[in-house]
Amino acid sequence: MIIELIQTFLLLALAPLVTGIIRSLKARMQGRKGPSVLQPYRDLLKLLYKSSIRSRDSSWVLSIAPYVCMAAVIAAALLVPVIYTGTFGLIGDLLLLIYLLAIVRFFTTLAALDAGSTFGGMGSSRELFISSIVEPTMLLSIFTVGLISSTTDLGGISMNMASTGLDLIEPSLLLAAAAFFIAILAENSRVPVDNPATHLELTMVHEAMVLEYSGKDLALMEYASMTKLLVFFTLMANIFFPWGIATSMDPIALAIGLLAYLVKISILTLAIAVVESSMAKMRLFRLPNLFTMAFILSLLAVIAYYILGVA
């Protein structure tokens, strides 16, 4: 119980740092010095002190959206194993986690329409477009993991895979992981799907949606999206490649788990930074090509499981 809470706190605490590291790494790769990795913490804190401005045209939807989003993200964070395979899995499984994140999407996109601003509508429209076409990929990758580990329970997946050993690294898992990685890019508004740093009307997706927020509201929204990113990273790390994670409460195992987690997250962070620095944002209507590829990967993952698994 305690350890589960601790690892959730860990996740929540690390979330801005990961964003900070990505930004910093990107700056380095682009030859800039860049802000400190702790800058996101400062930003959030600053925003929390500021008052919120809300549109006269908006309704209660805009007001509650930040809180609901934050709560949903934290609920999702409760479900993921970070350093230890035990989680609050009683609440639900991987599927629930996806649907909890769907709550975030539902509220952000709806609230974006609330103020009646053109940007909000545009962001909402694009976000829904992106997340809708990436949804089948996501579900099929999960399906594959479920097939491999015979459960969709998050802790169970980590547990089963970590204790079975490395022979589970089979083509279908790799294919599913690749697909899932693209899904992460899409779900978290990263390049090449979206550019988190842009404020140019024509290219904004996520930023366009949160344009109407300010002060505390903005802090919550930003923090929620940072946490969401880390939740996805953690999923990637501990669901697809859970090796190293602590399968018991043994302190040494936990320590190894923490270490493994940090290493895996660092790799993912680096990967994102590399992708973001080396690729340009794609045109919106080019995105289906990318997602179709991801979808094919995930479908192949399932089929590969049957073909190789049955054989």
Add this chain to the structure above:
Amino acid sequence: MNLIDGLAATFLLIAILAVASGRVLSLVRLYSLHSIVLGITAAAVAALTNAGHIYIVAALTIALKGALIPWGLRYVIEKIGVHREVEPLVPLPVSLLICGVLTALSFYIVQPIVTGHDILETITKNSLPMSLAVIFIGFFMMIARKKAITQIIGLLIMENGLFMAAYAVAYGMPLIVELGVFFDILMAAIILGLLAFRINRTFDTVDTTILRRLHD
């Protein structure tokens, strides 16, 4: 027996002549003759089978069909001033050819009945194909001629053929039925005549091919 067959052959011949006839009035005359031949056949059948009631029918046939109805038809024709040409839809030579085919067909159709043993025991059975042919020819005449009057005559010829067929297969029908049929035919002829008047009054012609207002 040869007498009956001969009469039946004459009967058929007159029907074919009627098809060949180009004048309305001569058509009426041929119909009258046709009916008289039918009456004589009936009388012959009556004599050969000793069936008294057929004499009545024979007499009625000659009186009604041989005289009364032709007279009525002639009256209608004169009253309306029907053009004397028959106005065939199908040219006369072709009509005759078709009559031949129809005769052959009728022989083909009833052949099993006529030649089969124990089916028909009448002495008149050989006239069945010929009477069937007459029915077909009457029918064909209704199709192939334009005038209302010729259609009426076609119908009447069909009915003559029918009576002949009745003699052929069963020496006629029960008297009460036969009388009823007579009555019906008479009524039909009268009503058709009246209608022909109305057609003429309404359309100024008795050409039935112009009756084409009702269609889909």
Add this chain to the structure above:
Amino acid sequence: MIELLLLIPLVTTFLLYPMRHKRAVEAISVLASLITFAATIYLAYQVYYHGTIDEGLLYMDALSTYILFLIALVGLVANLYSVSYIGLELKDGTIGKSKLRNFHLFFHLFIFTMILVGVSDNLGIIWIAIEGTTLASAYLVGFYDRDTSVEAAWKYLIICSVGITLALLGTVLLYASSVNILGGASDALSWSTLMDPTVLANLDVGLLRIAFILVLIGYGTKVGLAPMHTWLPDAHSQAPTPVSALLSAVLLNCAMYGILRFHLIISGSAIGPEFSSNLLLLFGLLSLATAAAFIVLSKDYKRMLAYSSIEHMGIIAVGFGVGAPLAIMGALFHMLNHALTKTLLFFGAGNILQRYKTREITEVRGLVSAMPATAILVIGGALAIVGCPPFATFISEIMILAGTIMEGDLLVAALYLGLLAVVFAALLYQVGRMVFGDAPDMEQGEISKWRPVLMVPLLAAIGILGLWMPNVLETALEQMTSLFMGGMT
């Protein structure tokens, strides 16, 4: 008693001849219809409880009683309706006083000939009566002084006479085959005598076959089976509406009755039921298909109703043709349902015609606002005629279908269902066009408030029959079905 039934309409005919006064003509006419109806009910009661009545030339079994009931019922209703309908025509000067009298006179003559069809035992007399129906109704078809009326009457008379002549030849051939066995007596055409199994077994197969073909084509012309149906839409659209109702609802059934009597003989004979059943099936489907096509094309609503009658005669023929007990029962039941529904619909058409003064479907709009009661009744009738529950037509159609499937005629069943669906869509489309939309600029409202009062019971009857079958009717239907299944009563 049967003689009395025959005498009532005949006497009425003669009684009406000297009449001059409108009210008196109508009163006598309606009274006569009422008495005819009462007498029929009484006779039906006798037949139902005491079995077949056989009085030599006159004969009443369950089947003929059923037909008689239809004649008397529709006759009565149509007569009541015509009082209003023809009365209005007199008032607006379409017809003269003597025409009004002639209408009622010929109406009863027509009824007389149809009753004669029903009560005769002798197939020859049945023929005479059926030809009589043509002659009596020819005047009614050509009732109006319009060119189209004359045309319709001429076509009606010529085509039906030709057909009926063929039927007579068929009757003669039957006579020829039975006269050898039964002797020259008029018994040789007596249906009750013919149906004796020993007689049936000895009838000659070759003659019977040709006889049936001739009768089927002959009476089939009168029934309106395609391709002999051509006179039917003309006559129905030109006749005064009450007469159209009578033609559709009863006359066709009478002619069908003629075919059925032969069908029973052929089925019982050495040929077996296959031959005549298949022919009925063939012509039934052909009629269904033809009618379906023409309902799609309809421009004139009275003609559409006429085609619908062809369709329903097709359905009935299919029912008898299929031959399974359920199908036969369905076909018999369908006769009643069709009679009721078609009467209702023709009355509706009459109301529309007298209000809109046109028979074109496209020119009739907004019936709902122009004549709300008629509109509802017409919609109800239309749903009934296409076989929607709760109307009884649905049950009878499904019974026929059940019989078809039971017999394993899956192709027939598929065709039957497909064609019914086409008719369903087309007919409701056409009716919908008339019922909805905005009414043209003209006098609104019902023509007479009595007309809906007359029509409501018809619709109610079909509706109730669809949900609840009176025991009497069920027993009667079963009796008739057993007649078809080979058991003489």
Add this chain to the structure above:
Amino acid sequence: MLFVSIILTSLAGALLAVLLNKRRAGMLIPYIAAALSSAMLIVMSAPVLLGHGDVILSLPTYIQRLGEFSLRVDSLSAFFLIVMAIVTMCVSIYSVGYLREYENKYNLGRMGFLFNIFILSLCMVFTAGNAILFLIMWEIMSVSSYFLVIYEWRRADSVSSGLMYLVMTHVGTAFIAAAFLLMWTQTGSFDFTSFAGIREMSELSGTMRSGIFILLLLGFGTKAGLVPLHIWLPRAHPAAPSNISALMSAVMVKTAAYMIIRCCFGFLGVTEVWWGLLVLLIACISALVGVVYALAETDIKRILAYSTVENMGIIFIGIGAAMVFQAFSNGDSTIPYLADIAALALVASLFHVMSHALFKSLLFMGAGAVISSSHTRNIEKMGGIGRRMRYTGAFFFVGALSISAIPPLNGFIGEWMLFQSLFLSQTIGDPMVNILIPAAVAALALAGAIAAACFVRLYGAVFLARPRSDHAENAEEASNSMLGSMMILASLCVLTGVLATFIVRIVDKVSASVLGTSIASKVVGGITLSTPDGGFSHISPLAVVIVFLLLLPLVYLLSNRLGGPQRIMREDTWDCGTPLGPRNQYTATGHSQPLIHSFGRYVGVKSEVSETKSSSPLIPARMKFHQEVEPVFERYLYRPIHRAAVELSNRIGWIQMGSIQAYLAYIFVTLLVLLVVFR
């Protein structure tokens, strides 16, 4: 006894509606009667569902040959009846307020009459125990709903939609009738109880079974609105008054699911695997096509109607999956858990039947309220209504959450179980299944995501931001009866989701009565739902709620703690310097553009941009965007059939050319041919 009084109450309601026409009471009493009979329905069905034995009511027999007419309430019926009764009760309450809009415009007596008859016929359809009785009731249901669809008969589109509906449904009935009659030839009785014997008839050929199955699928698929038989649904449901749309979408289409379950599992027995795969395939296509069309629409009721097509697809995915698993478990009992998985799929499907009934009726009611006050059905003319109609907006929001499968509302629970049952298909080693099931997973995921997008768009366009028309600006809150009924449904949407474990227990009894496998003991444990294979996955809806109820205040308190309490300033929306009007907002059409751009072309959505040139090559004087939905199925499937029929009729038409000589020739030729052939 209760059953008789239900029937009598409904009939009395219908009668009173006619008698009280144009009086004040006529707007109240028929609906009270309907609500009362719905309440009695619940009272009657609940014990059946809890296992206290079937309720049977014998009706007067029609004729001997058609068998006994009886009404029978067994578990399956009882489940559907309760779902129906809840909806009908709410709709009845709703109607009292809603129908005021129609006063003096259309005849309210007609509405009251048809309303009661429709509900009664629905009830009879769910309980009929005899094939003929069923067909009668089925058609009465169709016809009464047809009249309700054309209730606003002055609108030409209502009338034509109604006709299309009636024709389609009738053709469907023809297939059903054929299927039933084929079954009857096997059993010799029209009784449904005897139909159940077909399952055990080993001598019945597979072809026959499959034939019957196809007929059933065509027949009931039409009513269910499965693609491509769906075309009537998005026309008819919106054409009807909203209370009726609610009934049609929430209850009537479910009759098809009910009968498919009853016929396939109960009567035929699922013997062939391909049946299930076929259903699965059609269902996936329906779900996707339905939702894409919903996204392309701007008519609020059509959006909801298309969404019904989608949700029926989801329900049938469950049924299809259950059929696949059942067929395998019949064939090979060695594979573990197959029967359980089949049961899970069916439970999911039934659960979704209930969910969809609740949230779709809620949404249609909300739409009705919005349409009444904004006088338009076009969502591009709405906007900002949420501030005028606070409660309607809130209830509609709950409906939108449910239909978007937001946990822990009921829409989510059904989808969760459905996904799980599909995931569990792995034990089957059939290549066809192994390809189609993942495809179904993907289709379901995509459909679900697009549905959420669709409802974000709908809710946003209707209730949020600035009003786009005067009517929308002056919208007024709905009456209390409407709000009350919506509140009941909204709370049920939440409750059935949160307390899903209890519902699943009941639904399991229903599916067990059909499949013979109960999974409640394996699936329901306390407040958690799990998969029946012993630990594949689990979820606890109640726990989700508790977590949320803990987290929301926590987040609120913490965020207000850090940096002081929340201070809010109201300002205009950021406008880049030019004042924003209603036309500056994103339109609904614009909002769905990216998705429509990608998926619309497959279902015939066409858009075109035209511009008027100005002096500058870069800035056109005028730009116009036009989007239209080409009715693909109508154009390429139905219209050719229609055209062929008319064409053929025209060909046949020359028969009746008017020439008497030709007419006589027909007879002559027929005569000669017959005589020559049969001489």
